Amino acid sequence: MEGKQQSIILGGAVVALLSTSYLGFINCLCCLGVVVGSMLAVWHYTETNGLTIKAGEGAVMGLVAALLGSVVAVVLNYVLMQMGIRHDVALLNAILDAFRESMPPEQYEDLAAQAEEPLRLGPYLFNSTLGVAVSGIFGAVGGAIGAALFKKGGEPEEDFGGSTI
Amino acid sequence: MSVSSIQMRESNRSFFRRLPLVALILSGAVLFAAMLPPFLGERAASFLTGGFALVCHQLPDRSPTIDGVQMAVCHRCFGIYFGLFLAALVFPFLVRYSRMLMRHAGIVIVLSLAPASIDWMGDVLGLWANTPLSRVATGLVFGAAAGFYFARAVEEIVRQYRGRSAPSESVSADARHV
Numbered sequence: 001m002e003g004k005q006q007s008i009i010l011g012g013a014v015v016a017l018l019s020t021s022y023l024g025f026i027n028c029l030c031c032l033g034v035v036v037g038s039m040l041a042v043w044h045y046t047e048t049n050g051l052t053i054k055a056g057e058g059a060v061m062g063l064v065a066a067l068l069g070s071v072v073a074v075v076l077n078y079v080l081m082q083m084g085i086r087h088d089v090a091l092l093n094a095i096l097d098a099f100r101e102s103m104p105p106e107q108y109e110d111l112a113a114q115a116e117e118p119l120r121l122g123p124y125l126f127n128s129t130l131g132v133a134v135s136g137i138f139g140a141v142g143g144a145i146g147a148a149l150f151k152k153g154g155e156p157e158e159d160f161g162g163s164t165i
Numbered sequence: 166m167s168v169s170s171i172q173m174r175e176s177n178r179s180f181f182r183r184l185p186l187v188a189l190i191l192s193g194a195v196l197f198a199a200m201l202p203p204f205l206g207e208r209a210a211s212f213l214t215g216g217f218a219l220v221c222h223q224l225p226d227r228s229p230t231i232d233g234v235q236m237a238v239c240h241r242c243f244g245i246y247f248g249l250f251l252a253a254l255v256f257p258f259l260v261r262y263s264r265m266l267m268r269h270a271g272i273v274i275v276l277s278l279a280p281a282s283i284d285w286m287g288d289v290l291g292l293w294a295n296t297p298l299s300r301v302a303t304g305l306v307f308g309a310a311a312g313f314y315f316a317r318a319v320e321e322i323v324r325q326y327r328g329r330s331a332p333s334e335s336v337s338a339d340a341r342h343v
Contacts, residue, residue: 030304
C-alpha cells in the first residue's frame with residue numbers, strides 16, 4: 001500500500017519536526033506535535049484516495065507515524081545536543097530560575113546537578129525508549145481521532161456493537 | 166435463583182465481555198508509570214521522569230506530588246492519562262452512542278479541548294490562576310473524549326485480528342466439497 005506508506009512518512013516527518021529541540025516543547029501541550037503529525041498522516045491518506053477509513057486503521061497509521069517520527073527526533077535531538085544546542089538544559093535552567101525560592105533544597109540540587117551532567121548516549125537512549133512508547137500511544141489516539149474526523153469517502157459507518165447492556 | 170438475579174449475572178458477564186482489555190491495559194500502564202516515581206528508588210524514578218520529559222513540561226509547581234516527591238507528569242497530563250483509562254473502563258456504557266460519537270467526532274474533540282484551553286489561556290493572560298484541580302479536571306475531559314476513540318480503535322484492531330485468526334467459512338465449505 002504505497003499510498004499509506006507515503007502518508008505515514010509525511011506524518012512521521014511532521015512528528016519528528018515537532019518533537020525536535022525547542023520545537024519539541026509543543027508536546028507539552030497534550031502531546032500536540034505527535035497528535036498533529038498522526039492526524040496529518042490519516043488526513044493525507046483519506047484526502048489522496050478519497051475514502052473513509054476505520055478508527056482501527058487510523059490508529060495503526062497514527063501509531064506507526066508517531067513511532068517513526070519519535071525515533072527520528074531522538075536521533076536528531078542527540079545530534080543537536082552534541083553540537084551544544086541543549087534545549088533540555090535550557091528548560092532545566094528556566095525551571096531552576098523560576099522556582100528557586102519555592103523548591104525544596106534537595107530537589108533544587110538534584111535538578112541543578114542534572115543540568116550540569118554531560119550528555120551520555122546510554123542513559124539518553126534508555127530514557128528515550130519510554131518517551132517513544134508514550135508517543136506511540138498518543139499517535140494511535142491522534143490516528144483514531146483523524147479517522148473519525150476525515151471522512152472523504154462514501155462508505156457507510158459500521159454499527160460498532162451498539163446494543164445496550 | 167430469581168429471574169432478576171439471573172438477568173443481573175448475565176448483565177455483569179456481558180459488561181466484562183465488552184471491556185476493551187487491550188486499551189485498558191495500555192492506558193492503565195501509562196497512567197501507572199506516570200504515578201510510580203514517588204514509590205521508586207532514585208535510578209528507576211529518574212528513568213520514568215526522563216521518559217515522560219519528551220511529552221510533558223514536568224514543572225514542579227504544576228505536577229502532583231506524593232510525600233513531596235513529584236510524579237512523572239504534570240496535573241493536566243495526569244488528568245489526560247486518567248481520562249484515557251476511565252474511557253476504556255466505561256467503554257461498554259459508551260458503545261451504544263458509538264455511531265453518534267463517530268459522526269460528530271470533530272465537535273466532540275473541540276468541545277473536550279475547550280475547558281483545558283480556557284483554563285490554560287485564562288492563566289496565561291492573567292485573568293485567573295488555575296489550580297491543580299482545574300488542570301486535572303480539564304485534562305480528564307479531553308482524555309476521556311480521546312480515550313473513547315482510542316478504545317474503539319484498539320477494539321477494532323483486536324476484532325480484526327480475531328477474525329483473521331478464526332478459520333474462515335469459505336475454507337470450511339471448500340474442505341467439505343473435497
